[in-house]
Amino acid sequence: MDRVLEYEIPSEYDGANITTVLKRHFKISTNLIKDLKKYKEGIQVNGEHRRVVDFVAKGDILKITIRDTASENIVPTDIPLDIVYEDEDVLVINKPPNMPTHPSMGNYENSLANGVMYYYKSKGEERVFRAVNRLDKDTSGLMAVAKNSYIHARLGEEIQKKELKRKYMCIVCGDVEHDGTVDAPIRRADGSVINRIVAPDGQRAVTHYRVIKRYREYTLLEMELETGRTHQIRVHMAYIGHPLVGDWLYGTENHNIAKRQMLHSCYLCFTHPITGQIMEFKDEMAEDMRAFIEKLS
Template sequence: MKRIFRYIIPEEDAGKTIETFLLEHEYTPTCIKFLKKAESLITVNGVWEFVNKKLKENDILETVFLDEEPSENIPSVEMPLDIVYEDEDILVLNKPDNLPIHPTKGYEYTSLANGVVHYYEKQGIPFVFRSVNRIDKNTTGLVIIAKNMLSGSILGESMRKREIHRTYLAITEGELPEKGTIDLPIGRREGSAVERCIDENGMKAVTHYKRLQYANGYSLAQISLETGRTHQIRLHMRAIGHPLPADVLYNPKFEVIERHALHSWKLEFSHPITKELLSFEQEMPEDMRNILRSI
């Protein structure tokens, strides 16, 4: 994947070094280190320059991010992709259930990453897979993929600053309160590489929820996250007595659905390059809608 960024230097940035200018445009030190690796990745008016070069008004600065090889250890595997949005910098996908984001043991050839690598391989494009938000294997819904190092680093920082707003839909057992906030720390369960637990010595985790519907023993909830801990929604809902049905780790009851009833419904964030405010929604999959029909 190749991406070229072009800047015409305004009067107020004249006299700044290339490095200072790039840092002010959200380039991380890692991005700048990459650009310094080879000639032609940083040019001013078509001429390769060091990053300590001072810029003049109306100079044309170009940076080039180039992935010459695809991600290591991610085999290319053809699979259908539900593409919600794509441009030069990001890819937004609707992930189905029973599909991990990255290859894992037992899913070396059946992950979202395998399919994305193949999608670009068909176009003759080496692709490094950079997932911005991660959801569990059996959680469905919206996932952001960064298409180059710069968009990945900017969106990664947006995640750390909680500037990417994630809203989920979940079906829980019992009648949820109308709304509430759960503030319970989460840590690893001793002796397990997978399970997490509520742990007073764990990492801070905050979940906000609102009940949208209740009938026949199940609630439909809209859930937003302040933090993004592993299994956060699943653990927090169980902690207040309203676990998700069919949660194989925390509530293995499969009467109404075959996987935990959780869907990444809405994402709102600023585009990493254009800064345009983006908002995406993806309706619940059929298995969750079937529970609602039944109640």
Template structure:
């Protein structure tokens, strides 16, 4: 479903000579430049009564602007009483701690039972915000923190902050292999050429940068702390697999479970039984989209990762002089 909006205004001296999409973004700051550009290309913008459909065109002082546009609503999705772990909420945003197994947004194969459906139940007015305020996502089996906008102005500012890389997101992960030092993976990512639900490093893809540091070393695994500069789909999972250190349990990029020399039955069972990628969004820091206040939240590592770490520590303690390079 969608609803129509009408926006009117007049360009003044500060807009003179600017691109149309830039000038409109200045005039209507509650809407993102990307959305405004789409409206221009869809012939929804007029200047002095004439359709203006070229985002690059320069504007003149005194031109009368009118936008007749439509905004998609989330009303096509049903509110569902799904429990959300809300760690912060005010009039403009909420921050949730997502569990494993919960999909963020409806899609092919998952028409409902998602974070979006839960948001519509928790706060019905969020239906007026595109995608129910979701500005970034976590994979179904990745746990941890994500922010949601409760209004269009908040959403616009959060999306812009993400694009400027002004939102800090840190993750905890357990990777396969003994890593000696941290580093950065700066490799572009795009859709896999043949497996369309997978992503892959591709020189023609979009820029993607992941920083990682070693937090704890085990015989054949490494606990990592990672920070994203960009937010590509499956970014951490793809980048770690690319450098030959896939995440434990990753069903897509992890490959087959490789045997570990002298592994105890407990370790073998723990690794075989870990059926999701060992990845948790543990810290989120941002400037509040309306007040500008710097805010930060932390989420402890979930129980399944804690249990796996305990088994890895016990295995390492039992073989203090042994490093398994796998």
């Protein structure tokens, strides 16, 4: 599926080469520039094919065509999607719990990726599945999916620069006395593919938490990630003695309490790479978490 972007060259770039415009205005990576060079329609000026070393003048129309093909090995599956927002470049989806983001062993056809690929196919679009903020299988809530490699790279840069904001609601065990921050490095546990631990030789991980309400032996928290390590919230809360309710990996194994870890992506905010508009999405709490709290009240 092609995504075409056009730009009228201003006086700022009069006499500049195309590489300069691509990197400074579009903020296109070197790898994507290499992809654009592979086909005739990739880079055009005033309707004619151009090389990246060619120069442009004020008033020229620079057109780039970003080309994607369909993701291989992801089976399109008719799975209902709760689409919160969609435009030509991005999807924002409210992911339910008990749904992995990507296909895996035992979850070959029931992931969010399968559902998104079916959605694309139903619209006659060939695209690659590109998750921006990946959620664990049992974590629910807001997820952004980029529709092409350019948007995926730009939003990835926002994550690296800590410009893409993510907040979560979670229910933890115990009475959390006050707001706080956990700044503790995380790495994969020795001999495990899944399990993560806090360790001095891990990658820096920072989680901010705010107490919303206390329910005797449980506390409802709002979490904000400064970094994005695997299982970060789950590992950090267990580390300070307040594991997430229902977290069989880092907390209690009692599935009678909750059928999954009580964690929901409730807030997502980023700058749209094309329009420059601030995109802000909110979804306070998943139904099963709400039901759990109602039983405590």
